[in-house]
Amino acid sequence: MKLSPEQRIQLHGFNNLTKSLSFNMYDICYTRTKEEREAYIEYIDEQYNADRLTKILTHVSEIIGAHVLNIAKQDYVPQGASVTVLVSEGPVVEVPKASYEESPGPLPDSVVIQLDKSHITVHTYPEYHPDEGISTFRADIDVSTCGEISPLKALNYLIHSFDTDIMTMDYRVRGFTRDISGHKLFIDHDISSIQNYIPEQVRDLYDMIDVNVYQENIFHTKCKLKQFDLDNYLFGYTKDSLTPEQQAQITDSLQAEMNEIYYGKNMS
Template identity: 75%
Template sequence: MKLTPKEIVELHGFNNLTKSLSFNMFDICYTRTQEEREAYINYIDEVYSADRLQKILSHVTEIIGAHILNIAKQDYEPQGASVTMLVSEGPVHEAKPEHFEESPGPIPQGSFVVGTLDKSHITVHTYPEYHPTAGISTFRADIDVSTCGEISPLKALNYLIHSFETDVMTIDYRVRGFTRDVTGHKLFIDHDINSIQNYIPDDVQEYYDMIDVNVYQENIFHTKCKLRNFDLNNYLFGYTKDTLSKEEQETIARQIKLEMDEIFYGKNISRDI
């Protein structure tokens, strides 16, 4: 979705505004045994490996119209991955192929990819985990897209939503700093926005219950999303609900819905289920 400019203004030098998008997604699964929990973690690590995350972030870079300067990525032991990219608004001719870096060697715990831009960056970190006794396993991915200049991370939001299996999302967007016009007048934001929901397509919004918490005077915008329709089969790992008794189905459904509510509202809720 195209950002709406507040007004056409001639700037003094480079646009110094920093636009930061933080996208956190959560996938929830019911895993009955230790073997199922370990299998779920292995599945997540395979589907969202550092190589796969790098491809996602590279496409994000294309969507926002940036250029990759540097990439660092890592698959962790026993689980998780990270990628980081540095990017630039325009091509940087002095950036040579040998500047491409991949972090060598194993690093304990998790995985990551980092991409760097010219004063801008894109990162993703994954966090698979499971409850030791309740049968709940979760996967969290934290994606941060921070840009300066004319490029905007909001353009990639729809693609990011579709790139992950998402039951709960929390999305934060903030414009920081200021830039100046030719008269020296400060500009603290350069486009109109009143909600992150404006950048989520209607067909996606139909699937989620959504809450906004916005601080307009600080250019801070926050949206939380929870999947609206519930199908127990989508939360069972390796089997379907018709293999369970009705009582088992109801108990598991309550556990999963409770987990979703606690993540969505950011607090523990009574587990008298």
């Protein structure tokens, strides 16, 4: 809904609040041999190479209504990739629509053109345990904006851009802006949880924990996929090729790994 001139906060100068979203995702896989582990890493490295990550971040820029100024990207040896996109706030002509994109968020219908520099970055970290058959792929995405455009607008798209077992998300508003009377505004939108910006059908798929510091405008949410199907965690074969004992052992290993990542501590 477009705000009327009476409803909109009148600012002194331009909006220079910094809104930062850190989105971390993890994909877990069980690989029985060194060859399978290396094949998994190679597969992940190709699936999320610098070119594909650039497309994802470019679309994030479109969703939040930012203009791309510059892109730097790099594929690393032996694995991993990084992309950095420098963007600026600009007029929102049209926000892309798709089934996986949602409307919630403090993004207004139009914004004033300013040269407020912002950035979007992604780094990937494929790795595997040397002994226990657990392979992990992590992607870290940071979306930092200045002004009225909001990184929360792209959260649902980011969730659907990766095959995600576990997610951790941090959102913070820094700095302040002033209204026309000089009164400081340390936040310019209502938020009680990052979950407010995740569609209900997505929230239903995950167990979620919030750790928020409201008085500091700091919000943290972590998510773990509820349903577990062993076939989704085997690389190159299915559970039918395993004995019941093997299935149970692998299931225990995978769930232990996921719980350790989710709770952020070693449990064994």
